[in-house]
Amino acid sequence: xxxxxxxxxxxxxxxxxxxxxxxxxxxxxxxxxxxxxxxxxxxxxxxxxxxxxxxxxxxxxxxxxxx
Numbered sequence: 462x463x464x465x466x467x468x469x470x471x472x473x474x475x476x477x478x479x480x481x482x483x484x485x486x487x488x489x490x491x492x493x494x495x496x497x498x499x500x501x502x503x504x505x506x507x508x509x510x511x512x513x514x515x516x517x518x519x520x521x522x523x524x525x526x527x528x
C-alpha cells in the first residue's frame with residue numbers, strides 16, 4: 462500500500478469509529494468526525510498532512526497525491 466491509500470483508509474476508519482461512538486455512546490464523539498473532515502479539507506487545499514510526514518519517515522512509498 463502507498464501513502465495515499467493508507468491516509469484514506471485511516472481517515473475513513475476514524476470517521477466511521479467516531480460516528481459509531483457518537484451514535485451509541487455520546488454526541489460529543491461527533492466532534493471527532495468534524496475535526497477529521499476539517500483536516501482532510503485543509504490537506505486538500507494546502508497539500509500538507511501530518512500523517513504523510515510520519516509515513517514518509519517510516520519509509521512508505523508515495524502515491525500520486527502526496528509527492
